[in-house]
Amino acid sequence: MSDEPLLDVSDLTVSFDFRRRSLAAVSGVSFRLARGERLGIVGESGAGKSVTGFAILNLISKPGRITGGTISFEGRELTALRAEEMRQVRGNRISMIFQDPMMTLNPVLTVGTQMVETIRAHAGVSRRQAEERAVEALRKVYISSPERRLRQYPHEFSGGMRQRIVIAIALLTSPALIIADEPTTALDVTIQAEIMDLLLKLCESERMGLILITHDLAVVSQVTQRIAVMYAGRIVELGETARIVENPSHPYTRGLLAALPQSAARGRRLAQIPGSMPNLTTVPAGCPFSDRCERCESVCRERIPPLTAKDTGCLAACHLLD
């Protein structure tokens, strides 16, 4: 393989038409992903993480749409594909794992049907062959007696098992990239670790790229090689996971890391970032974080800081670091 990245998102902007205004949920987001690389997208709810993930598959629901930028995947420009070409990429080259396994599987179809249809949507194989592949995929995620399990409905499985089935569905077509949108948020803590381990192991053994969308910095630091921190639709810090966790540049990233329970001294109150993230209609002019930043200066209120290389070795969008 050449140096060409698996995925190259450049200046991506996603807007939602709302009361005759166009509000940008994601603005000017750029990142690259090498083959087999794992990237975490971190941020609070509403930061634009999920929208970024859905935009890659061109699955933004109305009234939202991609209004700018390019998404290049395996050398193809995804935003320029026709509907049928895009369908052939979805679930085939790029798979997605959703947040709540209770909701992602269709309650009235057997697990087998939901797996077989995925294979048959992308490969001209017989039902029999597709079922064999489904059984094999269920084995990979440690579902016991998979042949029998294929005939069962989603409500006959526990939450953790359902998420493993969702992961098995994502694996069916040997994709080059998996986008996992908060894959463990809806699960018990004990099962969270189990699912993350499984996902990490499978990504490594199948050499799949992973975009892990989460608000859980602890999870991201264990699984990913690089992190993009998002705030109000923009990437505010981007770099290697280890560096960012050890030495965060952007005030927002610092705030997030300081708020982690494990970084606080015993018996002390947890640190928190004052205020809450602006919604799309109230993003301040200049730096979107300026209202909550303790170091805010006049320049922060005037200009949006660009994402530039800082001496910590990461990219950060802040006027006050140089």
Next chain:
Amino acid sequence: MFAFIVRRILQAVVVMAVISCIGFAIKHSFGDPVRELSGMTVSAQERERLREELGLNDPFLVQWGRFLKGAVHGDLGMSYLYKKPAMEIILGKAPATMELVIAASVIILILSVPIGIYAAVRPRSWLSRFFMGVSVIGVSIPVFLTAILLISIFSVQLGWLPSFGRGNELTPLFGGAWMSGFFTWDGITHLVLPALSLSSIMLPLFIRLIRAEMKETLEAEYVKFARAKGLKPWRVLVVHAFKNTLLPVITVGGVQLGIMIAYTVLTETVFQWQGMGFMFLEALQRSDVSLMSAYLVFVGFVFVVVNTVVDIVYGLVNPMVRIAGRK
């Protein structure tokens, strides 16, 4: 699944017992068979003797028990008007009503499913708005008015379709027990207008129901996931979204099917359609209480059977009900 069916049938039996009680209570309190059976000249003692003989002086529960026993054997008493067993008359009229209801249901099914789905998928298109607008009008106009409008347009002005009756070319089925209008062109042309007006109330309701349910299902995570899996759009729509839409539609549909039998009273009267509804109105006008209560019990029976079948079908579509029944 077997236990589920058995339990559902037992429930149906209880409901039938209650319906028969109500039906019998009406007959018991409003009708006096002795007056209907005897002439002006019969003396008071003679009447009393007849009353005793017929068991009309027994307690209510005993009489109801006798009525129930008869009903189980298909005997719902005598019609005073026709001087024949009420059941015989009802069974003679039932096929006409059933054909009308079946035809109306087919119209509803064929039109509401595609229109409902289309209106859910493209809610902003002018065609969807047109359907929704027309459906409001359809719901608002009473059935008899729709019927008269249809007659005025298609029978009187255009002269395309007959305005009353079932035509003269009926086909006998089951050895003449069922006279069917489905097999001749004449029978079908007679069926079109009554079936259309009968469906006019339920069709808009079903379109709106399917649209609303479908819209909700299309927002569901599993539909998004189905898209993310790269399935073909029609498969996402029909297999993933519509199958889930079906659940509430089946439930409501079963009840509505029963209600439609009630609406046949209006439709059959306007179109002089010789079915149960027409017969019921006649019984009402001639105060044939016996036939009326028999009609009530019979329609109640049909209603309960339809609902039980619908529940069992629901169980087949929804795997979770099956599990509940297995426990």
